[in-house]
Amino acid sequence: MKRFGLFLFALVAGCTTDTGKDSTDADAERVFGVSASGTASASTLTGIWESTSPTKSGTLEQLSRLELRDSFVVFAARCTMSGQTPVTVGGRAAATVSAQLVEIQGSINDIKSIGNAECGVTASAGSLPACTAEQSSVCFELTGSGLNMHQGQNGTLSYKKISD
Amino acid sequence: MQIALEVVAEHRRKRDAADLEEAQKSRPKPKQSSSP
Numbered sequence: 001m002k003r004f005g006l007f008l009f010a011l012v013a014g015c016t017t018d019t020g021k022d023s024t025d026a027d028a029e030r031v032f033g034v035s036a037s038g039t040a041s042a043s044t045l046t047g048i049w050e051s052t053s054p055t056k057s058g059t060l061e062q063l064s065r066l067e068l069r070d071s072f073v074v075f076a077a078r079c080t081m082s083g084q085t086p087v088t089v090g091g092r093a094a095a096t097v098s099a100q101l102v103e104i105q106g107s108i109n110d111i112k113s114i115g116n117a118e119c120g121v122t123a124s125a126g127s128l129p130a131c132t133a134e135q136s137s138v139c140f141e142l143t144g145s146g147l148n149m150h151q152g153q154n155g156t157l158s159y160k161k162i163s164d
Numbered sequence: 165m166q167i168a169l170e171v172v173a174e175h176r177r178k179r180d181a182a183d184l185e186e187a188q189k190s191r192p193k194p195k196q197s198s199s200p
Contacts, residue, residue, distance in 0.1 A: 118175075127165065128167040151167075
């Protein structure tokens with residue numbers, strides 16, 4: 001079991017939440033429909049990124065993907081569990097993405113049930129600057145082979161580029 | 165304001181137990197009646 005960050009969840013009957021402002025299941029499905037490309041450039045921020053290590057809890061396993069574009073982001077995850085149909089969650093939010101700053105204008109909040117577990121992603125509106133010598137704890141960093149989202153006490157999410 | 169990305173993948177029973185524990189912590193303790 002892993003949880004990163006501090007958030008408020010709005011759970012509704014049926015344990016399904018989908019309150020992302022621009023959230024559509026289609027975006028999450030589309031992002032997970034992309035096949036990993038060996039030619040994706042990890043030196044550019046825009047594109048589709050996949051977590052380097054799935055989150056595991058027993059037989060529950062979750063893989064997250066992050067799509068960064070000039071004017072929007074999609075944050076999505078797919079959960080699998082033994083004996084259960086895989087679940088895809090996620091949503092899109094308006095954003096401004098540049099080499100210096102990722103600024104998300106909306107929020108993403110999508111949680112669904114899978115078996116006796118919950119699978120979800122949340123992203124709050126806000127900004128994250130590129131890492132510098134002075135700012136290295138709350139920032140994003142292109143390492144050349146991947147992307148690290150350093151969120152201070154909320155931990156670091158590490159991604160590898162799968163598509164431009 | 166800082167962006168915060170979070171992924172949730174957890175068993176409901178564990179979460180329910182954590183929520184219950186948190187609720188119990190935040191619940192005010194009953195006052196003990198003072199005996200004369």
